[in-house]
Amino acid sequence: MSSSHRIALGAALAMALTGIALAQGGGTKAYPTVDRVEFVLECMQKNGGKQEFLYKCACLIDEIAQTYTYDDFVEASTAARYQSLAGERGGVFRDPPQVRETAKRYLQIQGEAMKHCGVPR
Amino acid sequence: MASIRTYKWGVLLGLAALPGLALANQEVIKLTQDSKNWAMQAGNMQNQRYSALKQINKENVKNLRVAWTFSTGVLRGHEGGPLVIGDMLYVHSPFPNKVFAISLADQQIKWKYEPRQDPTVIPVMCCDTVNRGLAYADGKIFLQQADTNLVALDAKTGKELWKVKNGDPKAGGTNTNAPHVFKDKVITGISGGEFGVRGFVAAYDIKTGKQVWKAFSTGPDAEMLMDPDKTMTWTDGKMAPVGRDSSLKTWQGDQWKIGGGTTWGWYSYDPKLNLMYYGSGNPSTWNPVQRPGDNKWSMTIWARDVDTGQAKWVYQMTPHDEWDFDGVNEMILADGVNVKGKPRNVLVHFDRNGFGYTLDRATGQLLVAEKYDPKVNWATHVDMKTGRPQVVAKYSTQAQGADVNTKQICPAALGTKDQQPAAYNPANKMFYVPTNHVCMDYEPFKVEYTAGQPYVGATLSMFPAPGSHGGMGNFIMWDAGTGKIVKSKAEKFSVWSGALVTAGGIACYGTLEGYVKCVDANNISKELYKFKTPSGIIGNLNTWQYKGKQYIGVLSGIGGWAGIGLAAGLEKDTDGLGAVGGYKELKNYTELGGVLTVFALP
Numbered sequence: 009m010s011s012s013h014r015i016a017l018g019a020a021l022a023m024a025l026t027g028i029a030l031a032q033g034g035g036t037k038a039y040p041t042v043d044r045v046e047f048v049l050e051c052m053q054k055n056g057g058k059q060e061f062l063y064k065c066a067c068l069i070d071e072i073a074q075t076y077t078y079d080d081f082v083e084a085s086t087a088a089r090y091q092s093l094a095g096e097r098g099g100v101f102r103d104p105p106q107v108r109e110t111a112k113r114y115l116q117i118q119g120e121a122m123k124h125c126g127v128p129r
Numbered sequence: 130m131a132s133i134r135t136y137k138w139g140v141l142l143g144l145a146a147l148p149g150l151a152l153a154n155q156e157v158i159k160l161t162q163d164s165k166n167w168a169m170q171a172g173n174m175q176n177q178r179y180s181a182l183k184q185i186n187k188e189n190v191k192n193l194r195v196a197w198t199f200s201t202g203v204l205r206g207h208e209g210g211p212l213v214i215g216d217m218l219y220v221h222s223p224f225p226n227k228v229f230a231i232s233l234a235d236q237q238i239k240w241k242y243e244p245r246q247d248p249t250v251i252p253v254m255c256c257d258t259v260n261r262g263l264a265y266a267d268g269k270i271f272l273q274q275a276d277t278n279l280v281a282l283d284a285k286t287g288k289e290l291w292k293v294k295n296g297d298p299k300a301g302g303t304n305t306n307a308p309h310v311f312k313d314k315v316i317t318g319i320s321g322g323e324f325g326v327r328g329f330v331a332a333y334d335i336k337t338g339k340q341v342w343k344a345f346s347t348g349p350d351a352e353m354l355m356d357p358d359k360t361m362t363w364t365d366g367k368m369a370p371v372g373r374d375s376s377l378k379t380w381q382g383d384q385w386k387i388g389g390g391t392t393w394g395w396y397s398y399d400p401k402l403n404l405m406y407y408g409s410g411n412p413s414t415w416n417p418v419q420r421p422g423d424n425k426w427s428m429t430i431w432a433r434d435v436d437t438g439q440a441k442w443v444y445q446m447t448p449h450d451e452w453d454f455d456g457v458n459e460m461i462l463a464d465g466v467n468v469k470g471k472p473r474n475v476l477v478h479f480d481r482n483g484f485g486y487t488l489d490r491a492t493g494q495l496l497v498a499e500k501y502d503p504k505v506n507w508a509t510h511v512d513m514k515t516g517r518p519q520v521v522a523k524y525s526t527q528a529q530g531a532d533v534n535t536k537q538i539c540p541a542a543l544g545t546k547d548q549q550p551a552a553y554n555p556a557n558k559m560f561y562v563p564t565n566h567v568c569m570d571y572e573p574f575k576v577e578y579t580a581g582q583p584y585v586g587a588t589l590s591m592f593p594a595p596g597s598h599g600g601m602g603n604f605i606m607w608d609a610g611t612g613k614i615v616k617s618k619a620e621k622f623s624v625w626s627g628a629l630v631t632a633g634g635i636a637c638y639g640t641l642e643g644y645v646k647c648v649d650a651n652n653i654s655k656e657l658y659k660f661k662t663p664s665g666i667i668g669n670l671n672t673w674q675y676k677g678k679q680y681i682g683v684l685s686g687i688g689g690w691a692g693i694g695l696a697a698g699l700e701k702d703t704d705g706l707g708a709v710g711g712y713k714e715l716k717n718y719t720e721l722g723g724v725l726t727v728f729a730l731p
Contacts, residue, residue, distance in 0.1 A: 086642045103591040
């Protein structure tokens with residue numbers, strides 16, 4: 009994707025997501041727009057950048073936002089993301105039972121949301 | 130490029146009256162003294178990570194905005210940070226170690242360098258394929274590649290000027306450290322303690338790449354560039370000569386040949402004393418039972434003459450390591466630090482072993498050695514007469530023996546701090562230290578040495594320090610004169626980013642969640658600014674000024690892949706050490722690479 013396309017898509021997404029955020033009102037638990045856009049962009053990219061995933065990925069982050077407060081989402085998604093970190097330093101995420109548990113729970117919730125939103129695993 | 134040329138001419142003219150001084154060193158010192166630049170990885174030769182810029186200050190830092198970003202397009206851990214010289218920014222990537230020269234005027238790539246490296250070097254790297262950044266001097270950018278090639282590039286064009294091989298990846302030697310330019314030499318070390326490499330530092334002529342000297346961490350005196358009568362060490366409360374065969378006597382047989390003591394940290398330099406300082410890492414293997422003796426000079430703070438490489442003094446922090454408390458962390462030089470009522474010119478070092486050391490940097494005299502995390506328990510204290518840590522038997526993996534799981538040792542092998550460098554504020558003489566707050570269970574086992582194969586010999590399991598705030602990190606403010614924590618700010622995850630402190634009264638660091646945080650430098654509990662970058666931060670923050678505007682920059686990207694669609698990834702058990710190759714599956718996933726995020730006031 010060229011950078012100009014990406015910007016255009018980002019802007020479109022930002023508008024779309026602001027709309028979603030407004031529509032959902034207080035249920036969004038104060039996720040910054042930038043986090044939602046970033047999440048959707050990354051999720052779309054993982055799915056070949058197809059337009060349908062704009063909707064599916066937006067659905068996914070909205071579902072997650074129904075479960076986690078923003079701070080809890082940041083902590084849980086960080087724990088999940090770095091379970092796969094190689095070498096000694098990855099142990100900081102893999103070894104502690106509570107971090108592992110946090111990661112596991114996050115991936116379960118995300119997994120269910122993926123099923124619901126039609127995002128393949 | 131105009132401004133680089135101007136700088137250089139200015140320096141050359143200024144030096145015309147001072148024949149005999151090493152030009153490159155004067156040039157780099159001059160560049161670092163102009164705080165508009167960030168001309169060395171730590172900002173200056175003293176490793177202080179301090180900037181005199183104050184446009185961004187504690188009143189207005191809350192208004193910071195993203196000014197621009199740059200993606201390296203490379204996954205994996207991004208350590209170090211960019212250099213800024215005049216109107217150019219130079220930034221590196223992890224393996225394959227790309228270099229980008231970016232024009233600050235329009236953020237366009239002026240040139241790009243991508244070395245061809247044999248990917249078989251990847252599995253030989255113990256702890257991800259990081260690279261801690263570039264060095265600049267004499268119109269050249271120096272890159273220390275993973276495959277141990279040290280390369281000089283023309284700063285204007287990116288053209289390769291010379292290249293020299295510094296080690297042997299087939300025998301486990303790799304490089305992750307930034308090269309350091311002191312005087313007319315570029316100095317580098319080696320990684321591979323987990324592969325039984327014998328550590329060394331080597332100095333190369335910046336003009337030609339010719340090796341000027343090479344000094345090992347272990348072995349015969351001559352090969353360590355150590356003088357039995359003149360190289361000093363702390364002995365019974367005073368400095369005394371190390372004596373003959375000081376290393377050989379502390380190893381069984383030939384074990385020093387595969388003894389580790391690698392050198393992948395942050396070096397510093399005192400131009401007045403003409404001494405450079407660095408630390409040597411853990412002895413190999415991690416199984417202490419297999420290598421009796423003090424294993425000198427692993428785990429040691431070294432002071433060497435930059436011209437000859439001769440060791441002026443040494444201090445071994447952790448004799449006979451039993452926990453992988455690698456001694457490579459940065460050496461910070463600070464002047465006029467009040468130690469017991471007297472202003473001293475000191476070297477300050479936050480070791481992995483959990484002790485913060487303050488030494489007289491001219492003589493090597495031990496002044497202060499105190500815990501910088503109250504949970505540190507493997508030793509009760511450092512005996513100030515002998516300089517030796519007083520090891521607690523319960524946490525001694527040697528005393529417990531091989532195949533016994535020694536529990537609840539604090540800190541974990543990653544140390545109370547790993548390589549992520551601390552910052553020093555000359556205004557209040559305080560140190561700002563990013564730390565781990567993590568403990569471990571540790572079980573050594575017997576291993577045989579095979580060249581190029583992991584030589585680890587221990588399994589371990591980590592967890593947050595028990596009986597504390599439950600998080601795995603702290604950002605602390607440290608008084609190196611008294612050896613006391615002045616203030617501690619708790620973090621959920623370990624803090625693996627290098628700190629920055631400025632004359633604007635702010636201290637900044639990054640977190641594994643991806644936050645850039647700036648706090649009040651006099652009261653670090655006061656968070657003034659927080660911004661979430663796209664990925665976890667293990668890079669070091671820095672700052673510069675261009676066209677009247679101050680910028681703060683940081684690399685984010687720590688490796689690991691996003692949780693999305695990877696629920697299965699969790700079930701796969703520990704990849705363990707030496708398993709960077711476990712990343713193979715990564716190519717199936719697309720993800721933005723590491724990102725340089727640059728902030729400014731609106």
